[in-house]
Amino acid sequence: MKCEHWIRGALVVAVAVRASSVWAAEMAAPSLDNFMKQIQSANENERRAAWEKAGPVGAQAIAPLAKLLAAWAPEGIDGGKPDPARKQELDAAKAAGAALDAIAHYACRPGAEAERKAVNAELVKLIAPGQAEQARVKAFALLASTGQDDEVAAIAAQLKDADAKTRERARGALERIPGKASLQALLAALPSATGDFRRDIIETLGHKRAPEAVEALLAEARTNDAATKLAAVDALARIGDPRGREAILAAVASLEGAPRKTATDDYLRLADNFAAAGDTQAAMSIYRSVLEQGKSDAPRCAALVGVGKSGGSDSLPVIFGVLNDPSAKVRNAAVTALVTLQAADANQRLAEATRKAEPATRGMLLRVLAERKAPEAGALLKEASRDPNMNVRVTALDLLGGLDDPSLEPLLLEAAEKGSPEVRTVALRGYVKLAARLAASDRSRALIMYNQALALASTDDVRRSALEGVGSLGGSESLPNVEKLMNEGSVRDDAARAYISIVANMGKIGDKNDAIKRLMAVVENTRSQPVVAAGVAALRGLGAKVAGLAGRVGFITEWWVVGPFPFGKEAPFDKSFVDPETVAVAQPVKFDGKELKWKQVRTEDAQGMVDLRAAVKPSQNVAAYAYAEIEAPRDRPVNLQIGSDDGFICWVNGKKVGEENATRPLAVDQNTIRKVQLPQGTNKILLKITQGAGEWAFCVRVANPQGRPIDLNRL
Numbered sequence: 001m002k003c004e005h006w007i008r009g010a011l012v013v014a015v016a017v018r019a020s021s022v023w024a025a026e027m028a029a030p031s032l033d034n035f036m037k038q039i040q041s042a043n044e045n046e047r048r049a050a051w052e053k054a055g056p057v058g059a060q061a062i063a064p065l066a067k068l069l070a071a072w073a074p075e076g077i078d079g080g081k082p083d084p085a086r087k088q089e090l091d092a093a094k095a096a097g098a099a100l101d102a103i104a105h106y107a108c109r110p111g112a113e114a115e116r117k118a119v120n121a122e123l124v125k126l127i128a129p130g131q132a133e134q135a136r137v138k139a140f141a142l143l144a145s146t147g148q149d150d151e152v153a154a155i156a157a158q159l160k161d162a163d164a165k166t167r168e169r170a171r172g173a174l175e176r177i178p179g180k181a182s183l184q185a186l187l188a189a190l191p192s193a194t195g196d197f198r199r200d201i202i203e204t205l206g207h208k209r210a211p212e213a214v215e216a217l218l219a220e221a222r223t224n225d226a227a228t229k230l231a232a233v234d235a236l237a238r239i240g241d242p243r244g245r246e247a248i249l250a251a252v253a254s255l256e257g258a259p260r261k262t263a264t265d266d267y268l269r270l271a272d273n274f275a276a277a278g279d280t281q282a283a284m285s286i287y288r289s290v291l292e293q294g295k296s297d298a299p300r301c302a303a304l305v306g307v308g309k310s311g312g313s314d315s316l317p318v319i320f321g322v323l324n325d326p327s328a329k330v331r332n333a334a335v336t337a338l339v340t341l342q343a344a345d346a347n348q349r350l351a352e353a354t355r356k357a358e359p360a361t362r363g364m365l366l367r368v369l370a371e372r373k374a375p376e377a378g379a380l381l382k383e384a385s386r387d388p389n390m391n392v393r394v395t396a397l398d399l400l401g402g403l404d405d406p407s408l409e410p411l412l413l414e415a416a417e418k419g420s421p422e423v424r425t426v427a428l429r430g431y432v433k434l435a436a437r438l439a440a441s442d443r444s445r446a447l448i449m450y451n452q453a454l455a456l457a458s459t460d461d462v463r464r465s466a467l468e469g470v471g472s473l474g475g476s477e478s479l480p481n482v483e484k485l486m487n488e489g490s491v492r493d494d495a496a497r498a499y500i501s502i503v504a505n506m507g508k509i510g511d512k513n514d515a516i517k518r519l520m521a522v523v524e525n526t527r528s529q530p531v532v533a534a535g536v537a538a539l540r541g542l543g544a545k546v547a548g549l550a551g552r553v554g555f556i557t558e559w560w561v562v563g564p565f566p567f568g569k570e571a572p573f574d575k576s577f578v579d580p581e582t583v584a585v586a587q588p589v590k591f592d593g594k595e596l597k598w599k600q601v602r603t604e605d606a607q608g609m610v611d612l613r614a615a616v617k618p619s620q621n622v623a624a625y626a627y628a629e630i631e632a633p634r635d636r637p638v639n640l641q642i643g644s645d646d647g648f649i650c651w652v653n654g655k656k657v658g659e660e661n662a663t664r665p666l667a668v669d670q671n672t673i674r675k676v677q678l679p680q681g682t683n684k685i686l687l688k689i690t691q692g693a694g695e696w697a698f699c700v701r702v703a704n705p706q707g708r709p710i711d712l713n714r715l
Contacts, residue, residue: 032060039099040068040092047095054099055106058115062103062122064353066139068130097138104142113661127170129161135140137169144173149181156185160192167197169667175204183210190216199231206235214241221247226259228709230266237266238274242282260359264290264299268306273309283310288318301333308337313345320353323361330689331364338368347374354380359389366392370399378405379493385411394426401430403448404437409449432465439473447475450647456482462489471498474505494520496531504538516544517670524553524709527668529607536606546606554641554701554709555608556628556685560585563616563624567690571623573647573661580686581654585627598627605699607668609643612689612696619696626687630712638674641669643699644689648698651686653675661690694704 015654035057038050053292054061071086106112107119123146125131126139126345142529145152155177158170174182183205190201191475204219205213213235221244233251236244248270269566271286281308290303304322308313319341322334338350350376354365366384367375382404384396397415400408412434415427435449448471457463463485470478477504479696483496500522508514515541523535537545550557565577578589588595610626613619640657643649650673658673702710 010423015243018605019463032057032064035061036064037484040063040094041092042088044091045650048089051095051099054102054276057099058107059118059122061099062119062126065096065100065103066126066132066135068092068135069138084401093134100138100142104146108146116146116148118127119150120151125152127154127158129166136166140169140173144176147173147177149179152177152185154183156189159185159189166199168200168508171200173203175207180212180477183208183212185211187216190220202228202231202235205237206231209239211239211241214239214243218243218247221251226255226310228256230259230262233263233266234269237269237273240270240277242274242279245282245286246540249705260300261296264294265302268302271303271306271381275306280312283313287311293317297327297329300327300330304337305335305340308340309342311337311341311343313341313349315343316340316349316353320361323364335364335368338365342451347372347376349635350374351376351380359387359392362387362389362392362414366395366399370402377591378403378408382408383409385415390420390422394422397423397427397430399430401433402437403434406434406438406442406445408434409445413452416453417703421458424463426458428453428456428459428462429465431461432469435469436465439469447473447478451478451481454478454485460490464494466497467491467494473500474502476502478502489607490507493526493528493531496526496528498535500531500538501533503540507538509541511543519544520549523549523606528633529668532606547604547712548683549606550603550608551712553607554703554710554712555699556630556702557603557608558628558711559601559603559610559648560627561601561612561615561624562589562596562598562627563612564618564622565591565624566621567623567692568621574615574649576688577623578686578688580651580656581683583627583686589625601626603644608699608701609666609697610699612691612698616696619691620693621691623688623690626689628685629682630678630685630702632680634680635678637675637677637705639697639703639705639707640673640685641671641703642673642687642698643668643670644687644698645691645695647690649688650700651684653684654686666693666699668699669701672707 035050035054038046039054041047041050071089102523104119104123107115122142122465123139123143127143131139140155143155147155152174154172155170155682158166159174161167161170171186171667174186182427186201186204186208190198190205193201202217205217217232217235217239221473222234223229223232228701229251233244233248236248248267252260255263267281267286268290270285271290274280275283275288287303287306287310291442292300294300294303300322304319308317310666311318316338319334319337322330325331325334333411338346342657343349347369350365350372352368352482354362354369359367362384366377366381376398381396381400382393384506385400387393387396397412411433412427412431416424416431419427433454435446438449439446447470449467450473453462453466454470457466466483467485470482479499481500482502485491486499500519503515503518503522507519513522519535519539519542523532523539523593526532526535536546537547562578565571569571577591585598585600588597590596601610601615612624616624617624640650642650642658642660643664643666644660644664646664647660647662648671650657657676658671660671664670687698687700689696702712704710
């Protein structure tokens with residue numbers, strides 16, 4: 001018998017790639033003495049080289065490697081810290097385990113049956129009582145991957161071991177070994193097994209999916225012990241033999257509560273196996289019985305899914321019968337079943353049912369036909385868009401936008417212009433969906449539709465979708481509609497992004513200077529970070545110089561930063577580490593026995609944001625100070641507009657002018673400190689910025705008392 005299942009071995013897969021390269025080189029086996037010296041070397045590279053080439057050493061190395069493996073004590077396995085004196089011993093044990101994997105894997109290569117038998121014979125010796133525990137664990141694991149009929153008897157003998165762990169390892173190995181011998185060994189062990197181990201053997205028989213086990217499992221299913229009955233029922237369902245049906249159904253009838261639910265799940269699994277085997281009649285019989293007799297949602301939903309996958313057109317009445325079920329989950333499962341039904345005449349019969357259905361059901365069936373992309377869907381949806389029933393009409397209009405049918409545009413537009421408020425909103429959503437589908441093939445028509453939607457829209461979601469559309473198509477004719485929305489708070493940023501896309505496109509094909517001027521105006525007059533980022537990207541795309549843009553709109557871009565300092569219970573928000581009256585960036589700040597140097601930071605961000613996490617480490621539960629100087633050509637009052645993540649304290653020329661003790665993300669101009677007096681000459685600005693966790697940043701903008709940014713590039 002060939003070693004056909006070795007590739008499944010989880011413990012030997014790790015060495016497969018390395019071992020295969022060794023085989024390809026056709027290296028001669030090293031002598032056992034040299035190999036064992038290498039595997040125990042204090043040098044990690046030598047140990048690795050030894051176990052990587054262990055395959056050809058073969059069966060003769062199994063016993064000595066097992067002795068080394070015995071030193072792999074539980075503290076080594078569990079990730080403890082063994083005594084340093086034992087480190088080399090444990091390293092050798094780990095290398096021995098890897099070498100055993102390599103030898104077993106190598107022996108299972110095609111054409112090496114004699115080697116496999118020799119290696120397995122040595123592994124069988126290791127599972128005998130009295131052997132070291134770690135050696136037994138490894139041997140069982142390897143035999144599970146390499147064992148065949150020859151090794152079954154020795155492994156099966158351990159099913160009667162007094163130690164529960166040994167019995168379980170033997171059972172696990174037999175579960176993975178293919179062939180009749182392992183199955184017969186498990187069947188032979190079943191009558192004398194008790195408790196959990198008996199149920200484990202039953203579970204294994206189910207996993208092996210062997211029809212030969214059905215009679216034994218039927219006997220177990222008749223027991224009065226609920227746990228054993230459930231294990232047998234589960235195994236029978238996995239095997240999928242028709243003989244198990246009555247036993248599973250009897251278990252469903254005899255059990256209550258959670259056990260009954262489990263048995264019902266097994267009954268459905270049996271139906272799934274029938275369907276997979278091509279016996280759809282038997283599968284449908286089970287699905288229908290669960291639908292008719294089921295008391296809870298979960299099994300009924302599962303049965304409906306099965307009907308959808310396996311049923312024919314004769315299943316339609318069954319599904320129709322639950323479309324109006326009180327449970328929303330069951331109704332949704334019924335819709336899913338109708339969508340997945342593969343019957344040849346399903347679309348035709350669904351269309352017929354839709355025309356005859358009551359309004360509540362008609363809406364669901366319209367959705368089903370649309371999802372199935374049925375040829376009949378378009379005509380039915382057009383009819384339904386004028387249905388007397390409001391819900392049907394709204395459903396149809398919503399679905400029409402998802403069809404690739406340009407002829408639907410007039411119908412949707414008429415409903416959007418003349419329908420009731422509910423109809424108008426839904427029709428307009430469908431209208432925008434249709435525009436999106438037409439955009440690739442008919443750009444001009446799609447752009448006209450988006451502009452129509454912008455003019456008619458009364459809800460933000462429609463406005464946003466239409467703005468995204470006009471922005472992607474970049475038509476200058478959309479600018480008037482877009483500009484109107486740039487001053488509406490709810491969609492202002494969406495309109496600004498669309499405006500940027502349109503103007504950028506205009507600049508690429510027309511007047512670049514005008515486009516740059518327009519984009520600069522948007523960037524300079526918004527506080528939205530995403531809008532600024534989009535605007536700056538568009539400016540760069542047109543070749544515009546954006547260096548100095550932040551200073552132009554009032555942001556301070558050159559700072560000196562020092563930190564970190566503690567922040568939290570032991571160092572409250574207002575605790576000072578830097579004297580605001582005597583700041584000197586040339587002098588380090590002394591703190592906690594250390595000297596912290598000021599670091600110069602220049603931000604290139606268009607909104608002057610300084611990333612403190614990049615400048616100061618560590619950056620959790622700490623604070624930092626930032627210092628800047630600005631020139632005032634004359635005495636004048638200014639507003640300082642500060643954004644911070646998290647809180648801040650601000651001093652100007654040594655005097656505290658504002659603070660915000662907060663935990664928050666940064667936004668531009670979060671706090672405005674009004675009418676801060678700047679005398680002529682150099683003015684010193686100092687900030688303390690606190691940080692809990694996550695992002696950490698700040699920005700400061702200088703504006704006049706009316707809130708207009710001051711161009712710092714001119715100072």
